[in-house]
Amino acid sequence: MKNLFLISYLDIRESLRSKWFYVYAFVFGGLMGLFFISGITDSVVMGFTGLSRLLLVFMQVTIVILPIFILITTVKSISGDRESNILEYMLSFPISLKEYYWGKFLGRFVTVFFPVFVALLVGVLWGLFKGGAIPWGMVILYSLLILSLCLSFLGVAFFISTLVKSHDVGLGLSFAVWVLLLAFIDVALIGLMMQNRVSDGVVITIAMLNPLEAFRIGAIALFDPELTVIGPVAYYLLDTLGHGFLMLYAVVYPIVVGALFAFFGYALFRKKDLL
Amino acid sequence: METSTVIVDVENVRKRFQGATVLDNVNLQISLGDRVAMMGPNGAGKTTLVRCILGFYHIDGGRIQVAGHDPVKERVEVLKSVGFIPQLPPPVKLTVAELLRFVERSSGTSAEMIAQKAREMELDVVKHSQKPFFKLSGGMKQKLLIAIALARRSRLLVFDEPTASLDPRAREHFYEMLQAIDYEHAAIYITHRAEELAGLVNREIYMDLGKVVDDERV
Secondary structure, three states, X not given: OHHHHHHHHHHHHHHHOOHHHHHHHHHHHHHHHHHHHHHHHHHHHHOOOOHHHHHHHHHHHHHHHHHHHHHHHHOHHHHHHHHOOHHHHHOOOOOOHHHHHHHHHHHHHHHHHHHHHHHHHHHHHHHHHOOOOOXXXXXXXXXXXXXXXXXXXXXXXXXXHHHOOOHHXXXXXXXXXXXXXXXXXXXXXXXXHHHOOXXXXXXXXXXXXXXHHHHHHHHHHHHOOOOHHXXXXXXXXXXXXXXXXXXXXXXXXXHHHHHHHHHHHHHHHHHOOOO | OOHHHEEEEEEEEEEEEOOEEEEEEEEEEEEOOOEEEEEOOOOOOHHHHHHHHOXXXXXXXXXXXXXXXXXXXXXXXXXOOEEEEOOOOOOOOOEHHHHHHHHHHHHOOOHHHHHHXXXXXXXXXXXXXXXXXXXXOHXXXXXXXXXXXXXXXXXXXXXXXXXXXXXHHHHHHHHHHHHOOOOOOEEEEEOOOHHHHOOOOOEEEEEEOOEEEEEEEO
């Protein structure tokens, strides 16, 4: 275990010196912090009714940018090290593949999650400073949703990173996964729904198997428990799952997806040639 | 050959990449005390064989034992006995201090010992400790990797063209340090310049088309 934490520590130190980390922290920390600060204070303290629109914009930003940022910065974790022969040297020391892989995973999780989480905390502190009541339940759930989304895409990114030999192929694959989950599945499902070839229940189930969709619904449900902005699908989801289970699903399911992909990635890392 | 001194035992090893045979039933034993120059043309299988010995590649057939352990299944045990220097220093983004910490924590080698070996090669580790490793000059990087490998006091030293980035003076220091190693070990040098290793090696292995075609004591 000591080597696992050593690898994590070194990965974090390395990330903290990287330009991508500063861009990441600036884009997400700053943007999310600003959005969240204005969102929470406006809705809880002043009771603005137009908040849902603002939050939808905010969620769209998160949904679009967070996954691609995680994928692009993480996919080079193993494949980039392999291509540049760093992996060959670092793995010539007596550390197990388990410690190396999961140490990298842990380190990268810290660097992608904490800037967003810290921005959230800053928002909360700012709300407290202004004297407003903080909806702690919402803050905790939102943190869990972001954690869940981060883990989900970290798992996918590590899987891609171990699957491919070339960093460029990894980037291409990451982009394909991002576009698929962000838009292509939805477009295909809308087409299916319009043609009435399969039942609406099947279409909605397929849509909800997309971790990005699970996050989107969970995030909307946080601020709009009736899910009015998503139209009639809300009735199906709330009647079938109920609000509580829907939230649980939105948090747990992406983590399960991420964990599965991370474990598949680890299995590949162990079974394939390292270089 | 006395089996008790064998550190590397390669038996009928086969390795294929995308249908092409890269190692073709290779048999090789390296014992403590052997200083092996491994030679051959590009694509002969030298680096592939070394990577199999280090557990980086899964072999398609045969068996490899290093210090009595399987390099893939028991990689930690194997790598405790191995010091490795790659052909080109990798662009590690850690600072020199972080790299030394990694080496110290993962292999138990003291940073002071590494610094001492580096001084013997006229490299001041303390002065460069906060610099990222990849920003050092090619020669400095190679000196540090050599210092790390020698400080580990490994029973098997594996060098893949270790002097490629070194100037003549640094090469001399390197050869002197190799001759000064005072414990029982074996060494494998992958090289295209056998004449440079004259006096350092006592065995020459020549590979071609994935096979050991010549193996003689010198």
